[in-house]
Amino acid sequence: MQLAFAAGIVVGLLAPAVGFFLVQRRLSLIGDGIGHVAFAGVAAGTLLGLPIVLTALVTSVAGAVGIEWLRSRRRAAGDQALALVFYTGIAAGVVLISLAGALDVDLFAYLFGSLLTVTRTDVLVIAVLGATGLAVIAGLYRALSAVVLDEEGARVAGVPIGALNVVTAVLAAITIAVSMRLVGILLIAALMVLPVVAATRVAWSLRSTMLLGMAIGLASVLVGLTVAYYADLPPGGTIVLLAAGATLAAALIESAREGRSGSQHPR
Amino acid sequence: MPLAVELRGVGFAYGGGQPVLREVDLAVEAGEFVAVAGPNGGGKTTLLRVVLGLEHAGTGTVRLFGEPAQSFSGRSRLGYLAQRSQLTIDAPATVREVVSAGRVPLRGLLGGLRVSDRRAVTEAIARVGLEREADRPLTRLSGGQQQRAFIAKALAAEPALLALDEPTTGVDSEAQETLADLLERLHQELGVTILYVSHEFGAVEGFVERLVLVRGDIVFDGSPADLPGIWHDPSHLHA
Numbered sequence: 298m299q300l301a302f303a304a305g306i307v308v309g310l311l312a313p314a315v316g317f318f319l320v321q322r323r324l325s326l327i328g329d330g331i332g333h334v335a336f337a338g339v340a341a342g343t344l345l346g347l348p349i350v351l352t353a354l355v356t357s358v359a360g361a362v363g364i365e366w367l368r369s370r371r372r373a374a375g376d377q378a379l380a381l382v383f384y385t386g387i388a389a390g391v392v393l394i395s396l397a398g399a400l401d402v403d404l405f406a407y408l409f410g411s412l413l414t415v416t417r418t419d420v421l422v423i424a425v426l427g428a429t430g431l432a433v434i435a436g437l438y439r440a441l442s443a444v445v446l447d448e449e450g451a452r453v454a455g456v457p458i459g460a461l462n463v464v465t466a467v468l469a470a471i472t473i474a475v476s477m478r479l480v481g482i483l484l485i486a487a488l489m490v491l492p493v494v495a496a497t498r499v500a501w502s503l504r505s506t507m508l509l510g511m512a513i514g515l516a517s518v519l520v521g522l523t524v525a526y527y528a529d530l531p532p533g534g535t536i537v538l539l540a541a542g543a544t545l546a547a548a549l550i551e552s553a554r555e556g557r558s559g560s561q562h563p564r
Numbered sequence: 565m566p567l568a569v570e571l572r573g574v575g576f577a578y579g580g581g582q583p584v585l586r587e588v589d590l591a592v593e594a595g596e597f598v599a600v601a602g603p604n605g606g607g608k609t610t611l612l613r614v615v616l617g618l619e620h621a622g623t624g625t626v627r628l629f630g631e632p633a634q635s636f637s638g639r640s641r642l643g644y645l646a647q648r649s650q651l652t653i654d655a656p657a658t659v660r661e662v663v664s665a666g667r668v669p670l671r672g673l674l675g676g677l678r679v680s681d682r683r684a685v686t687e688a689i690a691r692v693g694l695e696r697e698a699d700r701p702l703t704r705l706s707g708g709q710q711q712r713a714f715i716a717k718a719l720a721a722e723p724a725l726l727a728l729d730e731p732t733t734g735v736d737s738e739a740q741e742t743l744a745d746l747l748e749r750l751h752q753e754l755g756v757t758i759l760y761v762s763h764e765f766g767a768v769e770g771f772v773e774r775l776v777l778v779r780g781d782i783v784f785d786g787s788p789a790d791l792p793g794i795w796h797d798p799s800h801l802h803a
Contacts, residue, residue, distance in 0.1 A: 449646045451665070
């Protein structure tokens with residue numbers, strides 16, 4: 298349980314920090330697509346007897362870069378690029394996992410998260426990758442925000458949009474690889490998106506939206522793990538339900554605040 | 565001193581279709597305030613995008629301050645206000661955060677803001693008259709105020725060239741007048757080169773030095789006072 302908590306702190310902070318930039322750019326579903334590619338990585342790792350976090354990381358990064366390449370070259374519309382990678386990933390995963398003869402309970406843990414599968418080595422890998430991801434976000438925060446706020450203006454001013462988009466996609470891939478043990482491949486995208494959506498309703502600036510999103514993500518993970526442990530529930534589902542509850546609560550707070558002030562946005 | 569903008573024999577077509585621009589020659593001196601007008605579909609926005617390097621000219625050459633536009637080394641000093649420059653994200657970004665983004669190209673990807681950057685941001689916000697709204701989210705401001713915030717963002721980069729694409733679209737007449745006054749003042753005080761694209765040149769002819777009418781190619785280039793009366797008839801322009 299201590300190992301799960303240690304990994305949870307990293308996951309709870311990293312997922313909304315990366316999700317913040319995806320949500321603002323209307324790319325909320327990209328995490329779902331990369332998650333399905335990570336499934337192929339889990340299957341490949343199982344089949345080949347390699348470290349599963351590593352194989353999931355490699356396939357996730359490849360999928361993320363592939364989606365970004367298809368989008369940026371306009372080889373396919375954004376949703377089509379996502380669909381192509383999404384279905385190829387899940388299909389490859391099913392075939393590989395079947396070849397490995399591992400259609401069992403362990404697979405279920407990767408899909409929906411588990412408290413028991415987190416090892417010391419996992420925590421070390423998650424800590425290193427998570428810290429790297431957070432450091433990259435801290436360093437590039439202003440540049441990534443400039444793209445979010447005015448992509449065309451940033452492009453004119455010489456900001457390397459393509460490189461920053463690839464960095465964002467790779468960060469999303471890292472997040473999925475480090476989070477799949479705890480939250481599960483099929484649910485991690487929700488932890489990237491829901492805390493940010495909740496924070497957007499009650500925050501007062503761009504920076505506060507990101508920080509509040511990270512706080513909601515962290516609280517959802519830590520409370521979710523505790524509830525899952527004592528109630529013997531799957532951690533991924535519990536964490537995501539808490540994040541969804543936070544989103545609902547934030548929407549209610551926003552409605553109450555607007556109702557009290559009677560505020561109408563000026564046109 | 566090199567020309568701010570120089571186009572020689574520029575032609576452009578989207579995806580191999582009908583040409584939008586044909587053999588366009590245009591020279592803009594540094595410090596000029598030029599309005600580029602014309603009918604919808606006449607190619608004025610395309611012309612601006614080609615100038616800024618957002619589109620590649622199919623034929624001819626495009627230079628910014630003496631350098632090829634595509635590889636222009638002073639991009640951080642280009643200010644651009646796209647059509648309907650309003651916040652497209654849901655997060656409540658404040659005026660100061662939006663304007664601060666204008667300093668990012670000057671500082672590089674990893675650079676934080678210095679004291680001089682914060683001062684430039686505060687000055688840019690003051691220039692557009694949004695001091696009292698500096699820490700308010702843009703989502704709480706009117707369309708005209710949001711537009712001024714984006715102009716402040718462009719100004720924060722201390723631009724050598726300020727390009728505005730249909731800046732009066734979607735804002736009320738009061739905001740349009742405020743914008744006209746603001747641009748005239750910025751031009752006089754900062755001496756910045758301004759390219760102002762609009763489909764309704766009546767909104768700008770009163771305060772620009774030079775009017776360029778585009779309809780595939782350039783059909784008029786001169787002082788608004790010299791514009792033949794027939795061009796004031798919209799049916800002629802759009803024919």
